[in-house]
Amino acid sequence: MLKKKKGLMLSLTVASSILLATACSSSTTSSTASSSKDSGGSLPAVGATIYKFDDNFMSYVRRSMEDEAKGKVNLMLNDSQNDQSKQMEQVDTLIAKGAKSLAINLVDPKSAQTIIDKAKPKNIPVIFFNKEPDASVMKGYDKAYYVGTTSSESGILQGEMIAKAWEANKDKWDKNHDGVLQYVLLKGEPGHPDAEARTKYVIDTLKSKGIKVQELAMDTAMWDATKATEKMDAWLAKYSDKIEFVIANNDGMALGAIASLEKAGYFTNDKYMPVVGVDAIPEALDMIDKGKMVGTVLNDAKNQGKATIDLAINAANGKDVLAGTNWKLDDSKAVRVPYVIVTKDNIQVGRDAYK
Ligand code: GAL
Ligand code: CA
DSSP: HHHHHHHHHHTOOOOHHHHHHHHHOOSSSSHHHHHHHOOOOOEEEEEEESSSSSOOOOOHHHHHHHHHHTTTTTEEEEEOOOHHHHHHHHHHHHHHHOOEEEOOSSSSGGGGGHHHHHGGGOOOOEESSSOOHHHHHHOOOOEEEEEOOOOOHHHHHHHHHHHHHHHHHHHHOTOOOEEEEEEEEEEEEEEEEHHHHHHHHHHHHHHHHHHHEEEEEEEEETTOOOHHHHHHHOOOOOHGGGOOOOEESSHHHHHHHHHHHHHTTTSSSSSSOEEEBBOOHHHHHHHTTTTHHHHHHHHHHHHHHHHHHHHHHHHTTTTOOOTTTTOOOOOTSEEEEEEEEEGGGGHHHHHHTTT
């Protein structure tokens, strides 16, 4: 039961968040699973995996899933510890334990077919979430669904936010006065649909708005704050004042970059660097409040967690996955929760979504 509490406290600093999340990690079923087993042996079982508990954003999705499942299903939730073969074993065990539906956050987005190969012969519905499988794989099983977002939307909105802020501040931010925005970009996990789409669409959007851009450096920091700090340290050593903007595929990496920038004397006196992320996790909203982040794009953890469990519960009960809900499926059997630009002006939108 401590595990859940710890998950709730992701607030102090990035470093402590990561430590806490690591402390929460467990490869076995969570507290929710055992407690709901105690109280409700008759509840249908839903088997779930999270690609790794030690991921800022996913810890909020997980919390939402646990809240939504309470009293309705026996949620057997596993930490796949970023190991696809471990996740495969977990899925085998969940099926053996009688899971009536599966909610799967893949480690490797390309592994959806292998999960379907396990579930389909037993007619077990699968709700994939957060890492979108290929459309062709989804088509191959009528009981496969997806809950997430439209990945490209986050890149487009991030680009729009940057364009607006750049236009308003370029007298100061265009340090070398060449009319070009020199950026570094921290990318999420390569091959992850969100990371690929955000990286492409943020730049495409800037260009389409007539903003001239130059990439000084781009590399993956695997969604991770600590890795992002290391990257940013190296880029500052190499490019120092030439960097005019830090674009991060998620807030975890934006926070990591800010930690590096602070060490280098940024955000004191007149030394400033615009930084943007995606997710709107509470730690990032605090940075926006303090003026250390230009903004972020809300990735609605609460509603994605809720939709995942709503569909999984219906599926476990043999009902239409949308029964009694307001969710809608698109042509690819996906529930897509919208992204929203969050800056200081509408920071409450982010706060409300992560309450
Ligand atoms: C993204 C999110 C990242 C990371 C990733 C994990 O949607 O923005 O922060 O959590 O999912 O798959
Ligand atoms: Ca410039």
